[in-house]
Amino acid sequence: MHYLSTRGQTRLHTFSEAVEAGLAPDGGLFLPESFPDISGKLTAWASLSYAELAAEFFQLFAPEIPAAEWHELTAKAYAKFDSPDVAPLRKLTEKTYVLELFHGPTLAFKDFALQLLGLLYKRQAQHSGKRLSVLGATSGDTGSAAIHGCSGQDGINIFILYPQGRVAPLQERQMACTGAANVFAINVPGTFDDAQRVVKEVFGDTAFAKDLNLSAVNSINIARVLAQCVYYIWAWLKLPESAREKIEFVVPTGNFGNVLAGWMAQRMGLPGCSFRVATNHNDILYRFFTTGEYLQGEVKASHAPSMDIQAASNFERFLYFLLDQDPARVREVMAQMKAGGAVTLPKPETSFRATRMSDEIIERVIAQMWKDWQYVIDPHTACAFTDMAQDGISIVLATASPAKFPEVVTRATGHEPTHPTLEALKSLPPVTTPLPATAEAVKAFIRKFQ
Numbered sequence: 148m149h150y151l152s153t154r155g156q157t158r159l160h161t162f163s164e165a166v167e168a169g170l171a172p173d174g175g176l177f178l179p180e181s182f183p184d185i186s187g188k189l190t191a192w193a194s195l196s197y198a199e200l201a202a203e204f205f206q207l208f209a210p211e212i213p214a215a216e217w218h219e220l221t222a223k224a225y226a227k228f229d230s231p232d233v234a235p236l237r238k239l240t241e242k243t244y245v246l247e248l249f250h251g252p253t254l255a256f257k258d259f260a261l262q263l264l265g266l267l268y269k270r271q272a273q274h275s276g277k278r279l280s281v282l283g284a285t286s287g288d289t290g291s292a293a294i295h296g297c298s299g300q301d302g303i304n305i306f307i308l309y310p311q312g313r314v315a316p317l318q319e320r321q322m323a324c325t326g327a328a329n330v331f332a333i334n335v336p337g338t339f340d341d342a343q344r345v346v347k348e349v350f351g352d353t354a355f356a357k358d359l360n361l362s363a364v365n366s367i368n369i370a371r372v373l374a375q376c377v378y379y380i381w382a383w384l385k386l387p388e389s390a391r392e393k394i395e396f397v398v399p400t401g402n403f404g405n406v407l408a409g410w411m412a413q414r415m416g417l418p419g420c421s422f423r424v425a426t427n428h429n430d431i432l433y434r435f436f437t438t439g440e441y442l443q444g445e446v447k448a449s450h451a452p453s454m455d456i457q458a459a460s461n462f463e464r465f466l467y468f469l470l471d472q473d474p475a476r477v478r479e480v481m482a483q484m485k486a487g488g489a490v491t492l493p494k495p496e497t498s499f500r501a502t503r504m505s506d507e508i509i510e511r512v513i514a515q516m517w518k519d520w521q522y523v524i525d526p527h528t529a530c531a532f533t534d535m536a537q538d539g540i541s542i543v544l545a546t547a548s549p550a551k552f553p554e555v556v557t558r559a560t561g562h563e564p565t566h567p568t569l570e571a572l573k574s575l576p577p578v579t580t581p582l583p584a585t586a587e588a589v590k591a592f593i594r595k596f597q
């Protein structure tokens with residue numbers, strides 16, 4: 148199995164090479180050159196634990212890592228989750244299930260990928276004997292999950308940029324209070340998209356990236372998307388057989404990473420699925436899936452800050468398939484998008500629905516869910532609870548623990564959600580570095596720690 152770039156100007160990479168590079172050298176995103184067919188394996192996979200399922204799945208994508216090692220890696224990655232199911236599927240009503248993806252160390256779904264990625268980085272640093280500098284931008288949850296995957300791991304430094312004042316206070320503490328010497332939380336002025344742009348520019352300096360052995364740890368890393376495919380398969384396997392016929396996965400979305408993983412699992416042969424993209428008022432993906440036009444707007448802060456994005460970085464992977472796997476067309480469309488123009492794209496063949504939700508409704512939905520079901524949800528997950536599918540069942544992906552967003556949740560339910568991990572953070576001193584939002588400043592900072 149090899150990995151190609153969506154822009155078609157990069158040689159094929161192995162899994163390990165693609166994971167280490169993050170972004171492809173031509174500026175594109177890595178994708179497996181073909182999707183294996185998993186449909187014949189589902190029956191045998193039904194009895195596996197979550198970690199075992201992940202190990203079986205990853206063997207298809209990285210056969211160069213021995214099976215026994217995959218089992219060790221995934222067992223370790225998912226050992227820190229506080230539910231024996233890792234991703235428990237909870238039945239809320241006859242027609243609605245919730246896949247709880249917030250039982251990892253930072254209480255959001257990003258732990259699924261980043262606990263594993265931290266171990267893969269460590270493995271690579273050991274194999275190459277070279278120190279790895281991991282760099283990423285975050286709207287909140289990626290950064291804390293990446294930091295918790297890498298903190299204290301030998302051979303790795305991790306640098307995470309986040310927009311000052313635009314991540315929730317507890318998210319900032321999760322990044323800034325690890326006490327680990329290899330962790331650097333960096334706040335920059337502007338929005339998430341500015342932080343992401345700086346990271347892209349730093350990677351654009353290929354000599355620097357090579358020299359510093361730089362690796363990207365945001366939602367563009369292919370290992371991350373693959374790790375997220377696993378819980379769609381897991382959820383499908385946990386459903387009663389009678390419920391598997393028609394499933395709509397409802398996915399709170401910002402960068403399009405999470406829902407892309409589900410769509411890839413479907414392409415690999417997971418039957419009966421469709422998807423709904425659930426956005427907050429930063430609705431570029433809602434507009435795309437309802438009109439076919441992809442046009443960036445202004446980012447406006449919302450109650451669901453991890454979805455405050457108007458440049459969905461994983462969308463390029465989907466675009467590659469929308470444009471018939473033609474890298475020349477991908478390059479053309481990406482250039483148009485970069486120039487800020489509206490781009491009209493072909494209709495996707497898979498059925499994607501889309502909904503969006505204002506802050507006011509988010510709060511109302513949290514209150515209603517508490518009242519009706521005594522179930523507390525976070526503001527990101529709340530975006531999913533609208534316009535539920537009429538036939539078949541819905542699986543809502545619950546992307547974060549309500550305890551990460553206590554202000555909105557307390558206002559809506561009258562109860563303050565808490566979690567012991569977060570309580571412990573409140574007494575620790577935060578350590579963060581302010582830097583200008585420029586590639587030069589960030590490069591100079593990274594160099595200091597080589």
Ligand SMILES: *Cc1c(COP(=O)(O)O)cnc(C)c1O
Nearest residue numbers: 288401402403404405453546547
């Ligand atoms: C990152 C995040 C999202 C959005 O996920 P994407 O993969 O960027 O679409 C949604 N909810 C929470 C809690 C998140 O942390």
